[in-house]
Amino acid sequence: MSKKIALIALLAVFVFFGLSTAAVAADDLEWEEKMDASKLYWGDSVTVDGYVIKAEDFNEDKMVFISISKDGEKLKTAPLSVGLEVIYNDEIKVYAQQIDPNYEIITKHGKEFKTGNWNPYAELDILIKGKPNFDIDVETEKDTYDSKSTGDSRIDVSIKVKNDGKAKAKNVVLTVGTAGMEILKGKEKYTFAEVLKDETLEPMNLTLKAPTPWVDTDLNITAKTTCLDVRDKKYENVGSKIIKIEPKWGLVISKSVTKNNHMGKPIHVSVSVRNDGLCDINNIVLKDSIASEMHSQKAVSLDKTLSLKSGESAEEVFEYTLIPEKPGEFTFPKTIATFTLPNGQNEEVGSNNSENVKIYGPEVSITKTVDREQLDSGDKLTVTVTAKNTGNVDASVTVTDTIPPEAKLISGETSLNYVLGSDGDSKTTTYMMQMNKEGEIKLPACKGSFLDLDGYSGEVSSNTPVVYVGIPISLQGSSKQPEGVTESNQVKNESSVQAQNEEDSEDTPGFGPVLAMAGLLTVTCILRKRKV
Template sequence: MSIKSIFFLFLVLLCLVPHVSAYSSDDIEWESVKTVTLHWGDSVTVDDYVITADDFNKDGYAYITIYKDNKYMTAGALKLSDNVIYRDTVDGDDIKVYASALSLKVDSWTGNLVDPTVKVQIYRRGLPDLEVGLEIEKDTYDPTRLSTPRYIEGNVTIENVGDAKASNVVLNVNTAGIALADGKLTQTTASLEKGESTKPLTFKLEIPLLWDEEDFKIVAQASAYDINNEKHTFNGTKTITIEPKSELVLTKSCTEEIYMDETAYVSLIIRNTGPYALTSVLLSDLQTDDLELKDNVQTEKTISLNAQETTTVLEYALKPIKPGKFTLPKATATFTVDGKEYTFKSDAPTIEINGPYIVLEKKVNVSSFNPGDNVRVTISVKNEGDRDANVKIEETVPAGTSFVSGVMTFDDVVNDKSTQSFSYILKLENEADMKLPATSAKFTDLEGYKGEKVSNMPQIALKVAESPDSTSQGQSGNHGSSTSSSSGTAQASSGTSEEVGQQPGFETWVLVLALISVMRFSRKDQN
């Protein structure tokens, strides 16, 4: 390589590499940071600097001293519109103090200054500030949708919103691993003056095809140098979401409104919106307890789907159980890729069922009985539906009973959400537990819907009769208890008369013993 070539290459490298160069105070772009009025001896602190008004004189001067870290840096005698500058050649923390107003009143009697002041504006060296404007066309990209753009399009513009020129501005865009399809991801600008902007850097990125939704953080980073060759870095960021490359869309539909005597029809449609075929997709459609499956239909199956394929996978009928508004369960479709399971769900359609819903309840007022006892039987008729219905009931006298009084028939309109009742009294003649038969009701509404309902079957237990032994013992015990009380009273009033009366032959033995005693005493007297 020739000497000229080496010299030329050296000059090129010298131009590209930032280098430290001296600059004068005339090259500095200043940033105003504070305006303050100082009296004689006052100080003000800005960053690491202390600015002091040390003295004034009648000739129109204010003596300003600048200190840094308690060390003298420079000083100046300022007239109005003068300034003093300290050029920091080590760190570039340059500072300027400008006298924008002076107050130098002189006392006419003494000839001395009266409270002189100086209004100063304090500046420091301005710095560049780059605003990195990163724009991406969309926040979310779905590769399965035709409406999604083919590429991720973006652009970056840099504006210098600072107080000084920026030199050697370098822009780099980090795409978080997304491949570049067109355009550039780097840009170099020699300099940007205050308020100046770069030309937009445009680029296109490939939309990645993923099995899982993922967020990508795009970062545009700009670096620049100031007049002191200090490097400054600025960022602009944007997070975008990439949705999965394959998605199963399940659409579950159902008849929206039916009557109690009608049938609801359900269909389940599945669509593979992705660009890839899927195999072994497990489809499951749960059933609700609020409606009955009309036919024996298999609601769980495994299918395969081609890319962009749409097919109806289930159709079945449901029978209503009771009126109301019900939400059907969501259907699910599940497949596994690389050991990870993915599940998609359908919507949950609602169905409204109209009509009367009659509920019968049969009650009795006793739980046990003795033959010959009466029982009150009450039948309540409740309409839990949303339509009125005419209800007819004809009760019969059950075996083992006889009718006493009351009403055993019912024929009336029972309004929706209301309850009516009737009752009658029976004599129970059985000598065993009884189970009353269910009450049967027939109903018809204005729509011609009719049906039949039955009630519960209440049970009444026969009371257990007491055995003769237990009855005798019970009576003896009660009598003894009563006698014991009365005998106590008798003993208190007449000694042991009741006790003697209870032992036959007692008087004879007493008489014999008395005679024996008399005979013994007689013999003693004779002796």
């Protein structure tokens, strides 16, 4: 009998210690609440992190029978009363916050009775085992490093780590991936016995030696943590930062162009080259080209081959002067260099000019038209002369037409003097003449001259219409030009500014520069007063 009592006592001790151990193990876990007071009626279910929790049954003693399933497999069933919980595999916990049989109550003869109609429900808290998780931030001072720069030869890296998970981590190891760069300061691996939930570690700093590649290179600096939770399950997290390393060679072509130029004034262009890389560059073929609507003041070669040592410059490799042929906004072509690097790599580099150059000035054209081409001797012919300024500066314009010897003026004006505004302003004069001689008659070109407030002047001529007096229009051998064709902006000094200044001192037939300038100023003032 005594032996039997002793055996029962020993068994009780084992059961007690077993339950105590299980309770201690469960207490080590940190839980993350996923649902608070989730209401489940009889037969209802809810899914949390892949687990299905179902209220299978209720009894009148305020007890709910729940099941835990996953992937269609029922893993555990258990009864729960208010204040009790059930845990499956240390992964999920269900706690009964409230259980209500939810009877239908009726009153009869002043007394309350429960009917057979009841719709019980349970309010359950559902928790998932907390897991450690590390937020890793890899920082560098810059995103791009120039291997040609002495200040960019070292890369300072700061790694910040925080456990933003729902449980502490133990045996934490942080390993830095340097993308092959040498560590000058700091270390590649850091260890920590444990890191609590919401704990932030002191930043880990290290310095890396920047490489000197031949091409633009992206490098990925990584920081990876490995750790265990309280059940020795392993977790990994990675943070990274991609930086760009610019190549160790560099050729800079600087092309400078005079800005805000005016017609009649030269544009100075200068091209210089600098080797700002770490290696010498030989046989650099440098080529330039002239912008459209311009010409060089004198013959110039824009093709040259040179070599530059590291850090060496070549100033004014090209230097020339351009004369603009018309006003407007122009893009200057880039100067191009082609060469082979010491490693055999072929490269092409363009100059740094990117801004457009604006040329100011008038652009005057004259158009001469007739009302008909076929007429008889003695008939009258109406001639229309139009002067138009499509430039970007106002100009005083004088136009003088000539009556051919085969005709005589009947009415109207054969000349005009007017200030034409920029951007398409025009002025028209019309006159009538009588044709007194038969034949194919080519009307003389109408002559014009202009002057702006900056002293830029020029001469233009119209087209030369053809009329047929007393004879049919010939379809062959005609010297007729299409109407509207015009010779425009024939500047008097296309070769040099000095030559223009000399010609400005002379009177142009029908258009004295001094009088024209005075007229331009006077008309401009009148127009401004009218606007006011």
